[in-house]
Amino acid sequence: MKGSLLLLRTMRRASGRWNVYRHTADGKLRRKIVMGWVGLAVLYAMLVFYSGAMAFGYGEIGFQDVVPGVCALTVSALAFIMTLFRTNGYLFGFREYDLVMSLPFSARTVALSKFLLMYVRLLPWYLSLSLPMLVGYGLYARAGVWVYPVWVVLTLALPVIPMVAASFVGFLIARISAGFRKTNIVQTVLTFAFVLFCFSLRFIIEDVFRDDAVDAVLIQAAEALDGAISTYPPAAWFTGAVTGENWLGGPLLLSASAALLALVFWIVGGAYRNINSALQSHAAGKRFRMKAQHRRSAEVAIAWKELRRLLGSTNYMVNGAMGEVLAALLGVATLVIGFDKLVALVTNNAPFDPAILHPAIPFIVYFLIGMMATTACSPSLEGKNFWILQSLPLSMQTVYRGKMLFNMALTVPFMAFATLCLCLSAHVSAVHTALYLLLGLALCAFSTAWGCVCGVRFRKLDWGNEIEVIKQGTAVALYLLPNMFVVMGLTVLVVVLGRRMDHAVLALLFTAIAGLLALLSYLRVMKLAEKE
C-alpha cells in the first residue's frame, strides 16, 4: 500500500495541471490552465445544481426519505459507468508503463495505484452529486449533526465497490482480448457489448420492480427505488447508516469496499504484466505488396488518418463511437418493436400520445449522436505527434477542416439511419422526414464545429495517457455536458412548442438556429486556427 500511495502521489502530480501551473513561466499556458479550471468549476456547479434541485424537489413533495437511496444509487451508477469507460486507459497500455514497471514495484502495486488515481480524479464528480443531496436531506429531514460527517465519510467509500466492479469487468475484457491476435478489435467489441448489456439491464430491472396496480408515477418510482436499494446492498448500507436505521451499515460499507478492493487487485495484479505485454505487442503483418495508390485531397487525407486513429484505439472507439452504435441500435429497435411501443416501454406506459414526440425525433437521435464529437478530443490526441502536422505544408485551417470532415462522415450516416428508422416506424410524412433529416444534418454540423472549438481552445498535447483527453479532458467535458443538458431541454421545448406550432415550421426554425450556430462555431475554429 505504501508503494501504491507513493506512485499515486507522483502520478497525481504528473497528470494534473497544478504542478505545471506552479513551475511554468509561460503566461499563455498558465492562463489556459486557469480557463480549464474555470470550465471544470462551471461543470461541477451544473452538477451541484442538478443534484441539489433533485434533493430539494424530493423534500418539497415530502419524499426526503428517499434522498439517501437516490444519492447512493446515483453515485454508484455514475461511478460504474465512468470507470467502465476509463478503466482500459487507466489500467492498461499507459505511456509510462516501462518506466514504472522497471522500478521495484509489484504489478499489484502499480495496478492499485492506477485505480487509486482514477478514484481521486473522479472524486469531485461524486462529491458534486452527494454533498448537495446531503444539504437537501439535512434540511428537509431535520437530520442530526452526526449525519453530516457520516454521509461525507461514506460518500468517499460509496464509489469504491462499483468502481472495483467496473475495473474488474475491464480487466476481464482485457484478459480475454489478450489471447487474440487482433487484441484491439476484440477488446472494443467486448466493451461495446458489455455497455449495451448495462443499458438494457436498466429496463430489465425496471420490469422486475414494476407494479401495474400502482398508478401514481411517483409512488411507483419510490417503490422501484426501494427495490433497487434492497437489491444493491451498498446502497442499503449507506441509507441505513445515514438514516440511523442500521448502525452496522457504515462499517459494513467500509469493510466490504476495502475487502473487495484488496481481492480484485490481488487477482488483477497476477495477470497484469501478461495483459500489458499482450496489449503492447502487435501482430506481425503479412508481407506488404504494393498496389495502385490514389491521390486524396489534404482534408480527406486528414480525415482518413483520423479514421485509422479511431480504429486503432479501444478507448477512442468506445468513447467516440458509442453514440453512433446506440443510435443505430435505437433505429433497429424502433423498426422491430415499433415507435409507440418503444415510447411506452421507455416512459413506463406514461399516459400520453406518442405522436407528440414526433418533432423531437431529430433531438432524440442527436442526444445519442452528439454524445461525443471526435473533434473535441482529436486536436489533443495528436499529442507528441503534433509536430508532424506542424511541419507539413498545410494551414491549421485545413487540418481542422479534415478533422471536422471525419466527424461529419462518422455521424451523418448514423443520424440519417436512426432518423429514417424512427420516422418510418412513427409513420411520419415524407416531407416531415426530409425536414427532420435536414435538422439532424444541421445538428451534426453544429456538434462537429462546436466540438472543434472546444478541442482547439482547450487542446492538451502533453498527456501521459490518451484517456486523459478522450474522457476527462476539459475540452471534452465542456463539449459534452452542456450539449447533453441543452439537448434534453430542447427535446422538452420542442414537444411543448409542437403542441401549438406546425411541426414543419418548427423543424425549419431549429434547422436555421442549429445551422447558424454551426456556422458561427466553424468561423471560430477558423479564427483559432489562424492564430496558431
Add this chain to the structure above:
Amino acid sequence: MQDKPMLEIRHFSKSYGGGKKAVDDLSLQVMPGDIYGFIGHNGAGKSTTIRAVVGVLDFKEGEIFIGGHSAKREPLACKQITAYIPDNPDLYENLTGIQYLNFIADVFAIGGREREERIRRYADQFEMTADLGNLISSYSHGMKQKLAIISALIHEPRLLVLDEPFVGLDPKATFTLKEIMHQMCDRGTAIFFSTHVLDVAEKLCNKVAIIKHGRLIAAGSMAELTEGHSLEEAFLEVDGDER
C-alpha cells in the same frame, strides 16, 4: 572479479502475435564488472530481450536471473538491484527534474543527505543542475535522456541495463556516460547495453553478443570475437555467414 553472473539469460524465447518469434532460445551471461554490448540490426530482438530482463515484458519460455534472483519468481528483488534506461525515455512530463529524481530516490529509499549528494554529483557531471527546477516537458530529448541516466545512477545499481544509451546525447554527455560506465565497472557493477554504434561498442565493451532475427549468432569477449579485426568487420562477417 566474482564468478557468479550478475545477469544470466537461459533459453529465453518470446513470441508476439502471429506466432513470429522475436527472440529465439537466447542464452548469455553478464559477469560483475562486465561492460557487455548487445548488437544487431533494427528489429533483431534487442529491445525485447532488454525489456524482459528489466521486468517490463512478460515471458514464458526460458529463465532470467539477476544477482541470483529469478526475474519470474522474484521480480522485486531483481528490480531492486537493477537500473534501466530506455532508448526513448517516457518520463513524467509534468514533473520538474528534481521532483522526478526525488520520486526515484523515494522508491529506492535513499536517505536525504545521500540523495542530495548523488543528485548534485551526477547532475553537475551532466550539466543538468541548473535545469532541475524546470518541467520535464520543457527539456530537449538529450536532456530527458540525461535525466533518465541520472535517475538510474542515483540508487547505485548492481546491474545497469541501457537501450541505445548514446542516441540523442551530446559529445560531452556521451564522454561523461562512458567515464561513469568505466567507474561503475571498476566497482563491480555489470553493464548490459544495446547499441548500433559499433565503434562505441568496440572501445567500451569487454564482451559482445550479436543477435539476428531473434537468434544469438555470436557471443564472447571482444578479443575472441574480433580476432584482430575491427568489430565492424567481425559483425559483417558473422552477419554474412548467417544469410
